[in-house]
Amino acid sequence: MDVSEYRRRTNQQVAAAAKRTRQEAPRNLKAASATLERREAPEGARIAAVRAMGRDIRRRPTLIDRLIALLADGSESAKLRLEALDVLQGATFLVQTFAAKRPQYLEALRSIMDDPDRDLRRRVIGALAREKDEYVHRRLLEGLEKPSKALVPPAKAIQFLGYDVHADYFPLLRRIVEQPPTASAQREAIRVLAADPKSRPLLTKILGDKDQPSGVRYMSALALQSLAPTQFEGIARKIALDNREDHRLRAASLTALAQYTEPQATASQRAFTRRVEKLGERASSPDVKRATKAYMARVRG
């Protein structure tokens, strides 16, 4: 989809949602609270009530208690609880107001980590993972080691664990990279291994392995560039000049070399630059052509 079309549709959706909220929103906080307490009220009205309560949190912090209770209440609909979670996550930015409620909020999140609703579970786990919560780490690791206990798909679990570089999952991730349960889990594991200096040999091996999917090699290149820029520079130069290499990877290597190195600093870099110049003249891939042009523009300042 074209980006301007995407923007137009998004704006339309936002405007429609705002209109719905205005129509459904209770007139005041008292009405909102009453609507929320009426279980027989239409779900849309109760969701609007939760939103209305959210707007008053700063003035009435006790509303946070009600929303935490709603979030933890498994007998309520997942949609309503997701709305409560949205409002509570917004309220966490009211640092002073929210501070006193934080322990109960985190406790509530932990207590619903196994909720049957997939979306709610994923959101809750994500919120806890961003807090580097030890309980969610234990449960995510358990799920990666024993798929029958998994709370979220492996790629998602790795993404959540990746929020904390002080964790102990790196050996497990290296195993996942070599024997991936899914392609997305492999890519996610490589992305997270960018924080692990011990993974340099593995990342180097994958980047140099032409049998690996180009997406996986691309991810390895990014990780290696962060971990070992000098080593990456050497490998990236070889890839950029290799006609049998994947064009996307060649272009990405050239872009990285243009952005993160000094193309004219050493004799070997100057020699490489001359070869890139020639490459620009004869490359057939538009991606490579574009990348060589950008590289040469950087050289010429």
Add this chain to the structure above:
Amino acid sequence: MAAELGERSREEDVATRVEAADASPDQVSMLVELMRERHPVYRGRSTNATIRMRGYAMAAFERVGLPEPALLYALEELESGREPYLVAAAAKALRGLIRRERRLVPFLLRAIDNVRYHDDMVTFERYLPTWPAESPTTALAEVFRTLGWLGPNAALALPRLTDFKAIQLPPVTRAALTRAISEIQTDGVPEESSCCRRADPRPFGILGRSEPVAASGAPPMSARFEDQDGLRLTYRDFFSGRPSVVVFFYTRCTNPNKCSLTITKLAELQKQTAQLGLSESVRTAAITYDPDFDLPPRLRAYGDNRGVVFADDHRLLRATRGFDAIATYFELGVNYGPAAVNQHRIEAFVLDDNGRITTSFTRLQWDVRQILDEAIAAPADGRRSGRGRSELFGAAGTD
């Protein structure tokens, strides 16, 4: 006899040993050993695991009594810790002291500042709990309980506690606050603490044990470094010829009271050194615990962002060879998980013009002016090696 706890011990086995510990000297000593960051049991674990294990052991001092050698660990956690579980454990540990010392109060007040905006429910009822837990507490609740336990000795804290009455708190924290205020206001005579007599320069008697680094053995002269600009040099190149101040840090540290503050204070120290016209008399350096990750561009950005002014005599360094020798010489209080540091203490050192330690400032926050004075006074030939100091206690330990 129980097997030694080590790298291969299961977390659950460590917890079982902690739970079974009683007040006998060997059991208490086992718990004190678990306070050391370098204990092999922490090697290769995540930071979350080290927090669990160390916090569980620290909380056990409430039950078995807090011996003098462990007091500093609890105070350090209260002063600079940000993890609710460890702060709660440290507050609990203080209740294992025999005497209720009013000098504990500033540490507890600082702990309140450290955790009040990111407190959490924690439980010490069992190791590796599932949630919801049966009887959770919070770090603030444990700090309030300890202030209450101090009774009239904590009178200094009353205004702060009274302020909290107007704030909404979780029920468990609110109950602890109410009770603490009542206990502090109880008619009673504060126990006179030896720490408050001017004549006693060694409050709690811990100064001699603020882990002065013994400076045994020779400095790691052949260790090699790369600085924030990628320039290479040896320990001998940089640390010989003039006194130096050296601190340790790493860029991925998440506790703003530790590495980030250390480097900010180093920048302030540079500023004060320049104001005294001593920039060329005292060198400053910060050495990363994480040399494989902290490559020169990261070092430069980290220093720049905290006001460090780089020059030939003022650098951030990563060891490219000989980090183990450096860790041994400085007795670094650090341990590692699979990819990064998993825990560390605060540590700063003054070195003489032969690169030998003359004074160490460890665990508790150091004062810029005090460390600068030490550096200015640092003599040649390491004649005063092995002194330990800490800002908050204001007096030096000895060899």
